[in-house]
Amino acid sequence: xxxxxxxxxxxxxxxxxxxxxxxxxxxxxxxxxxxxxxxxxxxxxxxxxxxxxxxxxxxxxxxxxxxxxxxxxxxxxxxxxxxxxxxxxxxxxxxxxxxxxxxxxxxxxxxxxxxxxxxxxxxxxxxxxxxxxxxxxxxxxxxxxxxxxxxxxxxxxxxxxxxxxxxxxxxxxxxxxxxxxxxxxxxxxxxxxxxxxxxxxxxxxxxxxxxxxxxxxxxxxxxxxxxxxxxxxxxxxxxxxxxxxxxxxxxxxxxxxxxxxxxxxxxxxxxxxxxxxxxxxxxxxxxxxxxxxxxxxxxxxxxxxxxxxxxxxxxxxxxxxxxxxxxxxxxxxx
Ligand code: KG4
Numbered sequence: 001x002x003x004x005x006x007x008x009x010x011x012x013x014x015x016x017x018x019x020x021x022x023x024x025x026x027x028x029x030x031x032x033x034x035x036x037x038x039x040x041x042x043x044x045x046x047x048x049x050x051x052x053x054x055x056x057x058x059x060x061x062x063x064x065x066x067x068x069x070x071x072x073x074x075x076x077x078x079x080x081x082x083x084x085x086x087x088x089x090x091x092x093x094x095x096x097x098x099x100x101x102x103x104x105x106x107x108x109x110x111x112x113x114x115x116x117x118x119x120x121x122x123x124x125x126x127x128x129x130x131x132x133x134x135x136x137x138x139x140x141x142x143x144x145x146x147x148x149x150x151x152x153x154x155x156x157x158x159x160x161x162x163x164x165x166x167x168x169x170x171x172x173x174x175x176x177x178x179x180x181x182x183x184x185x186x187x188x189x190x191x192x193x194x195x196x197x198x199x200x201x202x203x204x205x206x207x208x209x210x211x212x213x214x215x216x217x218x219x220x221x222x223x224x225x226x227x228x229x230x231x232x233x234x235x236x237x238x239x240x241x242x243x244x245x246x247x248x249x250x251x252x253x254x255x256x257x258x259x260x261x262x263x264x265x266x267x268x269x270x271x272x273x274x275x276x277x278x279x280x281x282x283x284x285x286x287x288x289x290x291x292x293x294x295x296x297x298x299x300x301x302x303x304x305x306x307x308x309x310x311x312x313x314x315x316x317x318x319x320x321x322x323x324x325x326x327x328x329x330x331x332x333x334x
Contacts, residue, residue, distance in 0.1 A: 001020050001021055002020065002021055002022075002075045002076065002313060002316065003018055003019070003020055003026070003067075003069065003073055003074055003075050003076075004018070004019050004020075004022075004074070004075065004076050004077070004078050004108070004309045004312045004313055004316070005017075005018055005060070005063065005064070005074045005076075005077050005078070005099065005309075006018070006019060006077075006078040006079070006110075006305045006306065006308040006309030006312050007056070007060075007077070007078070007079040007080065007092040007095060007096045007305060007308065008079075008080045008092065008112075008115070008303055008304060008305045008307070008308045009052045009056065009080065009084075009088050009089060009091050009092030010080050010082075010083070010084025010085065010088055010089050010092070010112045010303065011043060011048065011084055011085060011088060011138065011139070011303060012032065012033040012034055012036075012037055012043045012048050012051075012088075012303075013030055013031070013032050013033070013034075013302065013303040013304070014030070014031045014033070014051065014052045014055040014056055014059055014091075014092075015028070015029065015030045015031070015059075015303060015304050015305035015306075015308075016029050016056070016059045016060045016062070016063040016305045017029065017063060017304065017305030017306040017308070017309045018063055018064070018066075018067035018069060018074075018309065019122075019306055019309025019310055019312070019313065021313060022118070022121060022309070022310045022311075022312075022313025022314055023121055023122060023125055023310065023313075024122075025122055025306045025309075026066075026067035026068070026069070027063050027066035027067040028299075028304055028305055028306040029059050029062050029063045029066060029305065030303075030304055030305070031055045031059055033047070033048060033051045034178065034179055036051065037178060038177050038178045040178075041172050041178050042168065042172075042178055043085065043178075045085045045086075045087055045088065046087065048085055048087070048088045049085070049087035049088050049090070049091055052088055052091035052092065053091050056091060056092065056095045057095070060095070060099065063305070071103060072103075074099075074103055074105060075105055076100075076105050076106045076107075076108055076312065076316055077096050077099045077100040077103070077105060077106070077107050077108065078096070078107075078108040078109075078110050078308050078309055078311070078312025078313075078315070078316075079092050079093055079095075079096035079097075079107070079108070079109060079110065079308065079326075080092060080110050080111075080112045080115055080308045081093050081109040081110065081111075081322075081326060081327070081328050081329065082109075082111060082112065082328065082329035082330070082331070082332035083111075083112060083113070083139070083140070083329060083330055083331045083332050084112055084139070084328075084330065085330070086328055086329075086330045089328035089329070089330070090328040092328075093326055093327070093328045097322075097324055097326060101324060106316065106321050107321065107322045107323070107326060108312045108315050108316050108320055108321065108322065109315070109320065109322045109326055110308045110311045110312050110315055111311075111332060111334055112303075112308075113135050113137075113140055113142060113144075113269075113270075113334050114150075114152065114311045114315075114334060115307040115308045115310070115311045116135050116137060116269040116270045116307060117133050117135060117144065117146060117152075117267065117269050117311070118307050118308075118310035118311035118314070119269055119296045119300040119301070119304070119306070119307035119310065120267050120269060120294045120295075120296055120300075121310045122296070122300060122306055122307070122310050123294070123296045123297055123300055124294050127265070127267070127294055129146045129147060129148045129149055129151075130145075130146060130147050130148065130263070130265075131146050131263060131265035131266065131267050131294075132144070132145060132146070132155075132254065132257055132258050132261060132263040132265070132266050132267065133146050133266075133267040133268070133269060134250060134254045134266075134267070134268050134269070135268075135269045135270045136162070136163040136164065136250065136268070136269070136270040136271070136272035136273060136278075137162065137163075137164050137269075137270035137271045137272060137303075138162060138164035138165060138168065138179065138271055138272075139162050139164070139165065140157070140158075140162050140270070141157060141158040141162045141163045141164075141210050141212070141250075141272075142154055142156070142157045142158075142334065143155045143156040143157070143208045143210075143253070143254060143257055144334060145261065146267070149311075149314035149315075149317075149318065150314055150315055150318040150320065152334050154333070154334055155208045155257055155261075156206050156207070156208025156209045156210065156253070156257075157209060157210070158209070158210045158211060158212060159203050159209055159210070159211050160211055160212060160213035161211075161212040161213050161216060162212070163210075163212060163246055163250065163272045164179070164181060164270070164271050164272045165212070166212035166213075166215060166216050166246060167179075167180045167181040167184055167246070167272065167275075168180040168181070169216050169220075170184060170216060170219045170242055171183050171184050173219060173220050173223050173224075174187070174223065174235065174238070174239070179271075181271060181272060181274065181275060182274070184239045184242065184243065185239075185243070185275055185276060185277070187235055187236055187239040188236055188239035188240040188242075188243050188277070189236065190236050191234070191235075191236030191237040191238070191239055191240030191241070192234070192236075192237040192240060192241075193237070193240040193241050193243070193244040193277075194241070194244075195234055195237035195238070195240075195241055196222065196237060196238055196241035196242075197241070198215050198218050198219065198241060198242060198244075198245035199214045199215055199218055199245070200215075200245055200248050200249045201213070201214050201215060201249050207253070207256065208253060208256075208257055210249060210250070210253065211249075212246070212249070215242070215245050215246070215249070219238070219242055222238070223238075240277075243275065243277045243278070244277065246272075246275075246278070247275075247277055247278045247281045248281075250278065251278070251281045251282055251285050252285075254266060254268075254282070255285050255286075255289060255291075258289070258291055259289070263291070264290075264291050264292060265291070265292050265294065266282070266286055266291050266292070266293050266294070267293075267294045267295075268282055268293070268294070268295045269295075269296065269301070270301060271301055271302045271303070272301075273295050273296065273301045274298045274301040274302065279295055282295065283295075
């Protein structure tokens with residue numbers, strides 16, 4: 001049984017987990033800073049870095065205690081080293097380096113989006129590559145051909161905003177708190193999703209590339225125009241129509257890729273995968289076409305340490321190792 005101590009600090013969650021053989025969570029400790037950033041309407045990078053520094057050591061000890069293990073039981077340390085807010089990622093990378101060195105165990109660098117994909121291995125013991133994955137989070141929207149645990153190819157990505165970013169910016173214009181995905185979902189309850197018609201982003205060239213900036217601008221214009229004219233908007237219907245537009249730009253595109261590449265298994269990952277409407281649309285589309293859908297339970301959709309431990313295990317098996325010169329990166333191909 002290989003026990004990995006895993007760190008995640010790429011955005012506004014400090015997370016430390018202990019994962020056994022890539023599939024079993026012994027503990028998954030998460031400290032979110034979201035409330036702190038909420039007053040600014042988005043993540044303030046410098047504040048994020050400082051909060052990670054304050055939280056990480058205590059959280060690591062809490063994780064070891066909660067897992068019921070000692071430091072000597074740890075076989076390897078994994079860390080999310082890209083992509084993310086550079087100052088935030090650096091905190092996790094440096095702490096993980098110190099842990100690996102002090103414990104005398106291997107250090108495994110893990111790509112954050114690979115981690116999101118691997119969250120599904122924790123939820124579905126039977127899931128194995130190859131499969132098609134749509135990774136939708138606050139900073140990324142990618143359609144990925146997952147050929148093997150550590151062999152992936154990007155089929156398409158957003159040309160502008162990420163899907164989660166679009167939720168967050170729409171929430172902001174509606175006066176809802178950050179992060180905006182969940183508040184928009186709550187507001188949309190009982191709304192009529194056909195009341196407002198929003199554009200679905202299409203981009204020339206690659207059919208798998210996405211675009212969300214036109215949708216974001218359409219919502220902003222609608223809200224500002226209504227304010228100027230003193231008109232009352234039907235906010236639940238606006239939230240429901242907006243969510244439908246996001247879903248309509250994700251689900252058909254993913255299903256098209258599954259048909260064209262011949263994938264029977266479709267995996268959805270990342271914070272936006274928590275959205276009930278998007279989950280429902282995916283599950284209906286997959287059932288219609290006889291494909292199997294995998295979406296993590298809500299607690300594994302957002303950033304967490306367990307997903308880094310899961311992917312870290314497969315990186316470990318593939319021989320991926322880092323030394324004390326490991327750096328953090330704001331951007332990186334998957
Ligand atoms: O994966 P994640 O926790 O962080 C990144 O790696 O970026 O994703 C955070 C994003 C935020 O943009 C948040 O608004 C969105 O996921 N999100 C949701 C929901 N819950 C979180 N979007 C739509 N519906 C939700 N229920």
